[in-house]
Amino acid sequence: MKITNDILYVGVNDHDVDLFEGHYIVPEGMAYNSYVIKSGKTAVMDSVDEHFADEWIGKVKEAAGSPDYFIVQHMEPDHSGSVKKFMDAFPETTIVSSQKAFNMMANFFEGEDFADRRLAVTEGDTLDLEGHTLAFVTAPMVHWPEVIMTYDATDKVLFSADAFGRFGALDTIGYTNEEDDDWACEARRYYFGIVGKYGPQTQAVLKKAAGLDIEKICALHGPILVKDLGYHLGLYDTWSKYEPESKGVLIAYTSVYGHTKKAVEMLAELLEAKGVPTVEVTDLARSDMAEAVEDAFRYDTVVFATTTFNNSIFPFMREFIESLTERSYQNRRLAFIENGSWAPQAAKIMKGMFEGSKNMTYCDDNVKILSALNDQSRAQVEALAEEIAAAYK
Ligand SMILES: Cc1cc2nc3c(=O)[nH]c(=O)nc-3n(C[C@H](O)[C@H](O)[C@H](O)COP(=O)(O)O)c2cc1C
Structure with missing residues (x-):
């Protein structure tokens, strides 16, 4: 040729x-x-x-x-x-x-x-x-x-x-x-x-x-x-330059029994209803990790949702966050959804993993689920959706 x-x-x-x-x-x-x-x-x-x-x-x-x-x-x-x-x-x-x-x-x-x-x-x-x-x-x-x-x-x-x-x-x-x-x-x-x-x-x-x-x-x-x-x-x-390429939200999650997934689906629906330009959802255990990494760099906002797992976080979420931080992930807005049946600590652990990352902003309205969604955690999902969507208005 x-x-x-x-x-x-x-x-x-x-x-x-x-x-x-x-x-x-x-x-x-x-x-x-x-x-x-x-x-x-x-x-x-x-x-x-x-x-x-x-x-x-x-x-x-x-x-x-x-x-x-x-x-x-x-x-x-x-x-x-x-x-x-x-x-x-x-x-x-x-x-x-x-x-x-x-x-x-x-x-x-x-x-x-x-x-x-x-x-x-x-x-x-x-x-x-x-x-x-x-x-x-x-x-x-x-x-x-x-x-x-x-x-x-x-x-x-x-x-x-x-x-x-x-x-x-x-x-x-x-x-x-x-x-x-x-x-x-x-x-x-x-x-x-x-x-x-x-x-x-x-x-x-x-x-x-x-x-x-x-x-x-x-x-x-x-x-x-x-x-x-x-x-x-x-x-x-x-x-x-590590700048976001597109306006939009990636929700990256793991879920063992499906309760964290329900919260993620609720958040995605609310964000779409509120007119957020793009909402991508990825199950880190079942999708290509490199595609998830690519999307995290593409969009300006990422929600990380995972279960507390042996006093830590689910392994696929750990791999995902490490894949971002080792590539100098920066200049993004982050939010966290955690789940746990007795001592949820996933949000604290996930946020801690970004300690060395430059120019991150964090949403005020994170979500804590105790095993399954209830009125209190549903209200937190609604508040998080409102906070995220407000930035695109
Ligand atoms: C192997 C294993 C380890 C877990 N370790 C913890 C833990 O350390 N602390 C805690 O609060 N919950 C722990 N859990 C409970 C899960 O975080 C909890 O059941 C959660 O609701 C699962 O969410 P999901 O329905 O989205 O999978 C553990 C669950 C499994 C299967």
Whole structure:
């Protein structure tokens, strides 16, 4: 597939992976993107997961013959797994990467760091392809330390490594964002799951990108972004500043016997009736945790509802809150619903878990349920709904 006259797509689609990065469900599969730049000299951008090495090398041969340069932007094995096989298949090719990536190669490939045919690059270095000039931009901790991005000023293309990636195989979701109508949802789940901890580092790269004239973004996952770049860059800006993207409420809950769930359903109905723009409800024991994390970052208000469990909180709620705080969750309004049959303490424990979080506001009207809803706790749910909804009027 052609991206520009000189840039070709040579990536692969993975429909066999059960959990991406051993962690994330990928119902639409996954793509490992790779590109060929054909100029006076030919360059290949990144490799693919090792299970697809032969298929990918075949595509590279067809598109580029014997390439002059092989640029490795990121050493995560879904992109670097076929580096060694590539270098064996193309003994004349020079490998181009950051010094940190070469250090990692030695560890991934039993001491092999291609010392006799490599070129280490860093911020501001350029590579002349005789027709295209590539400029390298370091992107440390977006989301590994060795990452570089590459800008082709001739075709105004940014090769963005894992940034702007999305879950999904391209033969399912589309090869460009002209065909993909659901980029934000799966890109958001990808960003907050995988990159979200590194907001300041992402901000630093966005500032560098702002100085470039970019017409297309070629990420290592997801479709090639060929239109509406302002929209995609804007979302990355919002996400990496930890700002809410949408007005609305996420109610995340766990419930063993269903009484906490009843309170959650009552609250959701009241919020909708009072005209809150969006109300999302998620059962943390039964839904994708990464989707819940994504929604918590998306909306401005989150209600946490759980049972007291062995003097603590239900395990899925603990995992959820830890997933947020370890990603520097901040700038949100929070409320708590607790349940307990003899000594409810879930609200205190949940609030305590956000002690180190910046710029949180807390609703005054939390809900305490003693085993099952009664008039007193129903009144608390109503008061909480009123308080939450008031902010949207
Ligand atoms: C394994 C287990 C441990 C529990 N530990 C506590 C506890 O430490 N303190 C307490 O007040 N209630 C405790 N409970 C009771 C639940 O918090 C209580 O039954 C609650 O109403 C369940 O809400 P649900 O109907 O939404 O599941 C425990 C329940 C279970 C099943």
